[in-house]
Amino acid sequence: MPAQGTDHVVMGHGSGGKLTARLIEQTILPALKNPILDVLDDQAMLPLDGGRIAFTTDSYVVTPIFFPGGDIGELAVNGTVNDLAMGGAVPKFLSLALILEEGTPLFDLERVVASVRRAADRAGVVVVTGDTKVVPRGSGDGIFVNTAGIGLVPAGVRLSAQRVSPGDAVILSGQIGDHGVAILASREGLELEGEFSSDTAALHDLVASMLAAHSDIHAMRDPTRGGLAASLVEIATRQKLGIEVDERAIPVDDAVRGACEILGLDPLHVANEGKLVAFVPEVGAEAVLAAMRAHPLGRGAVRIGRVVDTHAGTVVLKTPVGGQRVLDLPFGESLPRIC
Amino acid sequence: MPAQGTDHVVMGHGSGGKLTARLIEQTILPALKNPILDVLDDQAMLPLDGGRIAFTTDSYVVTPIFFPGGDIGELAVNGTVNDLAMGGAVPKFLSLALILEEGTPLFDLERVVASVRRAADRAGVVVVTGDTKVVPRGSGDGIFVNTAGIGLVPAGVRLSAQRVSPGDAVILSGQIGDHGVAILASREGLELEGEFSSDTAALHDLVASMLAAHSDIHAMRDPTRGGLAASLVEIATRQKLGIEVDERAIPVDDAVRGACEILGLDPLHVANEGKLVAFVPEVGAEAVLAAMRAHPLGRGAVRIGRVVDTHAGTVVLKTPVGGQRVLDLPFGESLPRIC
Incomplete structure (x- = not known):
């Protein structure tokens, strides 16, 4: 970490990672509370x-x-x-x-x-x-x-991170990493295998379908800057809840995965602009999943995990090889100016 | 005018003058209509x-x-x-x-x-x-x-340039040019005589006092970028009305006037951040003026002119020496990054 990080703005302050969270929580929010x-x-x-x-x-x-x-x-x-x-x-x-x-x-x-x-x-x-x-x-x-x-906001709809509860299913609307890799691939000097395209899309109609299937969805996030990891870690830490995620369940396009390997990026940290992650009480999870899969922007919807009442503040990832790792945010900048 | 003005962004596009109006009316508004x-x-x-x-x-x-x-x-x-x-x-x-x-x-x-x-x-x-x-x-x-x-917006309040009508008194809340000159004076390398200070202030409470005195005020503008001239010319041209202004009635601080002379600026083109100009039916003009003068932010309020049904689209300035001139906007940039 460069010494200037403590008293000057560095690119990492815009990353969506830990430095962004620190800037907002220590410098901006206290003044505006x-x-x-x-x-x-x-x-x-x-x-x-x-x-x-x-x-x-x-x-x-x-x-x-x-x-x-x-x-x-x-x-x-x-x-x-x-x-x-x-x-x-x-x-x-x-x-x-x-x-x-x-x-x-x-x-x-x-x-x-x-x-x-x-x-x-x-x-x-x-x-x-x-x-x-x-x-x-x-x-x-x-x-x-x-x-x-x-x-x-329609009457009766109450979506907020504050409502996320143990037992909630964590549902992702489709494959991740497309936007960030498309931006990186389009920058000068980067030669990557494959055709990449941003997933940018307006999700309000998908959300309406989901709420029609089960009105008591607890919370939603669109995993943009900082990727899916930032959305999950933010909710786990702020709400002091545990989240368990099955890494194998998270859809990533093969070419996007390959590009991430070459660039040294974790697809979980890469920005999306047309995906959402929803926290749904188990009783409504199947109905919400079915509604998502019936919508063009949710065809690839999958359960990726659940909220638990253990390891509060931590997102635990079950890895494909049967192990576990704690999902964390990058400290600073890996993907500048992605959005 | 530089040739690039026709196909590239130039500083004048941000001036509040004619180039700004042209950019907005020709490039931005048609798309968003x-x-x-x-x-x-x-x-x-x-x-x-x-x-x-x-x-x-x-x-x-x-x-x-x-x-x-x-x-x-x-x-x-x-x-x-x-x-x-x-x-x-x-x-x-x-x-x-x-x-x-x-x-x-x-x-x-x-x-x-x-x-x-x-x-x-x-x-x-x-x-x-x-x-x-x-x-x-x-x-x-x-x-x-x-x-x-x-x-x-409180019920019954209807302020819009579209309501400005012949016969309206044009009332200014105080002296002009302070903000722009304070910014210019604080820039490196500019040595100007006098102490300058921005007039930045929130005007909503002054507006409330004015509306309490006469609820049927037709329109208000805060003359920021492009100055008082831009506010008046915009209303005259868009609403196809004439406006007569008595230049001697417009208060300008002596030091601000002196600085403008040295810088080759017309105080009417200089930005303000704590002033307003109001278009008030004659029947309410005196009551509005009295209410303004009783408010700390309107103590210097004056009538500066009136809306007329002649010379549509033009602001005519009666000059101190008894002549008349048409008030116009600067073409491009005289005061970059003033707000």
């Missing part, structure tokens, strides 16, 4: 006029901005739609804020904005407000996008 | 569950991030609170998204986040959701901040 923020789900739940509104934001700094399977505009819509969907909200409205670097081709901007529109139409959301800033060459990098999103 | 966005007020009005919610976003890329009278954190809260307030909304919730450049001192981040909290507490808003991204050295510049905001 309040009961709504402190829940730390992917979206804030706002009590408004009797109803509930979900509110979320994400900035997108992915490079390159155009990649196999998508681009930064589509990612910025789907990512924010998904953060709303993980709270069971029906996504409604987006803001769009652009930070443009001097010298960026206007044609790139046009492509990105057109892609925002297509993705928004597909997800049934409307971009209702926006902002554009320009920074000098070398003070930005092409196009950075921020979207904030507002969704409506 | 929808009835809520197309209103183009400082905030979107969302019909939700019978009530109305205001929603807005802004990114802040000001340099330096700490300046006389404020910093980027305070600016990011006040600026977004003000965009909500200009719609008559009571600001409630903010998101906070940070893009950090590798190498930024964590102490700077701590100061900015602490400043966000203080400004939020002062404005009565809560930061309920957030995001943090890191970009490599040279792909960002210290700290960029995006805030999105949600506010509640």
Whole structure:
């Protein structure tokens, strides 16, 4: 660990790993502390006029901005739609804020904005407000996008990490690692075997199908930056619960697995942009699985494990060779600017 | 005009001047077109569950991030609170998204986040959701901040540029140019006579006093990037109305005026972060003025002109020497990264 990590921003602070968690928990949250923020789900739940509104934001700094399977505009819509969907909200409205670097081709901007529109139409959301800033060459990098999103939470839906309980089935919607490997493969100088494509997709409709099958799903996460490992470890540590996962059950495409081996990456740490992991009471697990498999975005859904009342705060992975290992986060940066 | 302005992003695209308007109207809006966005007020009005919610976003890329009278954190809260307030909304919730450049001192981040909290507490808003991204050295510049905001619009309040009408009094809340000159004066290498301080302030309470005095105010704008000129010209051109302004009535601090002369700037083009301009039916104008002058943030409030049914689309300035000139926007960039 470089000494500067203690007093300057390092790339690892953006990794989704331990340094990110430390930055947020030690530097940002203490200053902003309040009961709504402190829940730390992917979206804030706002009590408004009797109803509930979900509110979320994400900035997108992915490079390159155009990649196999998508681009930064589509990612910025789907990512924010998904953060709303993980709270069971029906996504409604987006803001769009652009930070443009001097010298960026206007044609790139046009492509990105057109892609925002297509993705928004597909997800049934409307971009209702926006902002554009320009920074000098070398003070930005092409196009950075921020979207904030507002969704409506149907009565009776209550999805939160705080509800995850021992006995819950852990269900994954499909194969992992596609987005991160597609981004890495599209970067200059990386020659990888295979055709890779980001899995970027809006998951709200899949979520609606799942809730229709069993309304009392406890929590959902979309395993983006930091991968499936970050989603599982975050819930285990924050909620002080154990999670057991069967590594063999986690679907990974062969080419993605091969690319990860070459790059020295664990697929569990690689970002996804069209997958979710759900914590479902056992009584509803089979119904939710069936609903997912009947949906185009959940065809590959599988049970990968369960929540237990032992080894609190720890995710234990049963390995293919019959052993066990504790699933951990990378300390710092392995995949910069993946989203 | 440099040829690249036609096909690449140039600094002027972020100026708040004509190039900004052209980028938004030609490149961004056509792709995103929808009835809520197309209103183009400082905030979107969302019909939700019978009530109305205001929603807005802004990114802040000001340099330096700490300046006389404020910093980027305070600016990011006040600026977004003000965009909500200009719609008559009571600001409630903010998101906070940070893009950090590798190498930024964590102490700077701590100061900015602490400043966000203080400004939020002062404005009565809560930061309920957030995001943090890191970009490599040279792909960002210290700290960029995006805030999105949600506010509640009281029944009966209907503020929109679309309501501005001939006969409306144009009222300014105080002296202009302070913020922009304070930023410029704090940049390396600029030696200016005088003590300058940003006017950054949250205006929602001033707005509430004004609406209490006369609920049927037609529209408000906070003249930030592009200055008072941009606010007036935008309304005149979009609403196809004439506006007459008495230049002598516009208060400008002597030191600010002197600095503008040295820098070759028109104070009307310089950004403000704690001022508003209101369009008020004549019947309510005196009551609104009195309410403003009784408020700490409106003590310097003055009538500066009126909306007319001649010279549609044009702001005509009566100059101190008895002449007239058409108020226009700068074409491109005079004040980069002012907010």
